[in-house]
Amino acid sequence: MRKDYLRRIVFLVILAITIIFMLRFYFGYQRYLKSSVIGVVHQEKIGNYLIELSNWFHDLIYFSQFRQRLEKTEKENIYLLSELLKLKELEEENKSLLEILRIKKSKDWNASEAKIILVDSSGLSGSFWVNKGKKEGLNEGMNVILPEKILIGRLVECFESYCQGESIFGSLSDPGTKLSVENFRSGVLGILERDKRGSLILKLMPRNADIEIGDIFVTSSENINFVRGLLVARVKEIKKKDNYLPQYFLEPLFSQTRLFSVLVITSFIPSNTRSN
Numbered sequence: 001m002r003k004d005y006l007r008r009i010v011f012l013v014i015l016a017i018t019i020i021f022m023l024r025f026y027f028g029y030q031r032y033l034k035s036s037v038i039g040v041v042h043q044e045k046i047g048n049y050l051i052e053l054s055n056w057f058h059d060l061i062y063f064s065q066f067r068q069r070l071e072k073t074e075k076e077n078i079y080l081l082s083e084l085l086k087l088k089e090l091e092e093e094n095k096s097l098l099e100i101l102r103i104k105k106s107k108d109w110n111a112s113e114a115k116i117i118l119v120d121s122s123g124l125s126g127s128f129w130v131n132k133g134k135k136e137g138l139n140e141g142m143n144v145i146l147p148e149k150i151l152i153g154r155l156v157e158c159f160e161s162y163c164q165g166e167s168i169f170g171s172l173s174d175p176g177t178k179l180s181v182e183n184f185r186s187g188v189l190g191i192l193e194r195d196k197r198g199s200l201i202l203k204l205m206p207r208n209a210d211i212e213i214g215d216i217f218v219t220s221s222e223n224i225n226f227v228r229g230l231l232v233a234r235v236k237e238i239k240k241k242d243n244y245l246p247q248y249f250l251e252p253l254f255s256q257t258r259l260f261s262v263l264v265i266t267s268f269i270p271s272n273t274r275s276n
Contacts (some may be wrong), residue, residue: 009195014131050232109227111145111263117162119259126153126170128259133161143227143265151219151230152262163264167256168232169200179228180222181232187211189220194231200233202248211248213238225270 041145057238063205114130132138144152144165153167168179181202188209190202205211215235221227 002058010100011188032034035179035253043065050051085102088150109265110267111265112138113264113266114138114144116259116262120254121257125254126167127258128153128167129167130155130163130262130264131161132264133159135160137266138163139269139272140265141225143268145263145265146254146259147261147263148253149231151226152254152256152259154225155264168226169252179226179232180220181217182220183211184216184218185212189222190217190248192217200250200252202250205245205248207245209246211238211246216253217250221254227265227268 049125112132114132117131118129120127130138136157138155140155140163141159142155144154146152151168153165153170155163156209157164157228164192165168177193181191181192186209188205190205190209192200193203195201202211202217216236217232219228219230219232221228231253233252233256235248236244236251237249239249
């Protein structure tokens with residue numbers, strides 16, 4: 001009995017020692033696993049931080065490059081817009097020149113060449129003088145034009161060797177003087193005159209008239225003193241206001257102070273050379 005009791009005690013001691021060692025091993029291994037996991041987690045956090053930092057620098061560099069490209073694109077757009085406006089102006093000018101060329105091709109009258117010998121430099125009277133007169137077949141009322149078929153005016157008084165002329169824009173400054181004109185492109189009719197400020201304007205125009213900037217106006221058949229189809233002026237500006245009729249401002253196609261060589265249409269003489 002005593003031996004059995006001692007054996008049981010020894011077995012229990014061995015069992016207790018075994019349990020103690022197992023517990024120590026377990027807790028030691030658990031601490032090791034825990035520290036390992038924490039280390040891995042910390043390494044993962046550091047890795048993520050480095051990745052985010054790298055992405056931030058990449059985005060910063062990319063944004064800088066993108067901003068530079070955007071600024072370059074904006075400059076290119078401004079340049080292209082300016083070039084487009086230039087091309088638009090050239091297109092309008094070419095349209096006007098083509099219209100002028102079309103008009104120049106049609107000619108159903110005879111003309112005599114003459115030289116301008118004197119011009120009213122003030123431009124107030126619109127008077128000019130040519131070096132030919134009655135002995136060369138010139139008479140009052142004959143239309144004076146440039147070789148490009150641009151209307152300058154008409155002869156108002158002729159002598160044996162010279163004549164005095166009057167510019168249409170000089171006569172338009174007189175009260176009551178008007179010129180009937182026609183839009184060469186659309187055929188719209190109107191009355192050309194000067195306002196109190198000296199600007200060339202169109203009168204008696206319908207509200208929705210087909211008129212564009214750059215359009216050429218020519219003399220219409222309603223004029224008794226001028227040949228039909230002569231170039232007169234070009235539309236320079238259109239002002240539109242609510243509830244008001246549009247205002248059309250024109251500019252001459254010649255400068256009176258730069259007149260040298262002209263043509264006098266000899267095959268057209270108005271029945272009344274003094275009236276408009």
